[in-house]
Amino acid sequence: MTGLASALSATDLLALFAQFLVLSLLAVGGAIATAPEMHRFVVNEHHWITDAQFTASVAIAQAAPGPNVLFVAVIGWNVAGPMGALATMTGILLPSTALSLWATRWGRARRETRGVRAFTTGMAPLTLGLLLATGWVLAGPAAGHVGSMLLVFATVVVMVRTKLSPMWAVAVGAVAGVVGWA
Numbered sequence: 032m033t034g035l036a037s038a039l040s041a042t043d044l045l046a047l048f049a050q051f052l053v054l055s056l057l058a059v060g061g062a063i064a065t066a067p068e069m070h071r072f073v074v075n076e077h078h079w080i081t082d083a084q085f086t087a088s089v090a091i092a093q094a095a096p097g098p099n100v101l102f103v104a105v106i107g108w109n110v111a112g113p114m115g116a117l118a119t120m121t122g123i124l125l126p127s128t129a130l131s132l133w134a135t136r137w138g139r140a141r142r143e144t145r146g147v148r149a150f151t152t153g154m155a156p157l158t159l160g161l162l163l164a165t166g167w168v169l170a171g172p173a174a175g176h177v178g179s180m181l182l183v184f185a186t187v188v189v190m191v192r193t194k195l196s197p198m199w200a201v202a203v204g205a206v207a208g209v210v211g212w213a
Contacts (some may be wrong), residue, residue: 039079039111044118047073047110051103051122056130057161059154062100062123063089064161067168069106079110086172094201100124178212 039047050072054065066089073079080088088109092102100123107119141147173179186200 039115043077044111044114047107047115048118048122051107051119052126055123055125055127058123058127060158060161062103063093063165064158066102066165069103070168073106073110080106082172084109086169089169178207182207182212 051069054062054068057068058065070082070085074082074085085106088105089102092105093099095101100120103119103123104116107115107117109115111118138147170180170183173183182204186204189195189200190197
């Protein structure tokens with residue numbers, strides 16, 4: 032069962048919505064930080080889309096102008112068309128938006144307390160770990176290609192050591208792909 036070739040049942044759509052609802056509360060650092068768990072759910076567990084479709088969904092949405100969370104809609108669309116996009120986007124946006132509004136107001140009133148400062152300091156390593164896991168999953172399809180892996184390694188080095196815009200790395204990757212090096 033892959034993508035739009037077959038419609039999901041109401042139960043499956045509800046499961047898709049519920050999964051993204053839970054992931055919304057774990058999306059520290061943005062929805063992209065939960066991509067590995069999204070991948071596990073829609074590709075590995077349910078086989079609704081393939082690994083290549085998942086990676087393409089993220090790549091297409093990240094290349095498009097607009098908010099980074101758009102990749103969630105593309106994944107949902109590839110799983111079940113418009114209803115899949117609605118299920119994933121509603122699930123990912125509803126709880127995190129409500130929680131963010133509440134937490135911002137609560138935290139602003141208590142920003143100098145020890146607990147709030149400890150919480151914000153502790154979130155940095157968690158966010159970094161989630162983003163590294165996302166990079167690992169998204170680089171997976173390129174694992175068998177030496178040129179692609181060298182490009183991933185070079186991009187990481189450049190991003191860590193310079194203040195160069197990531198768009199240059201995207202441009203180099205596009206050229207390498209067109210030429211056949213990656």
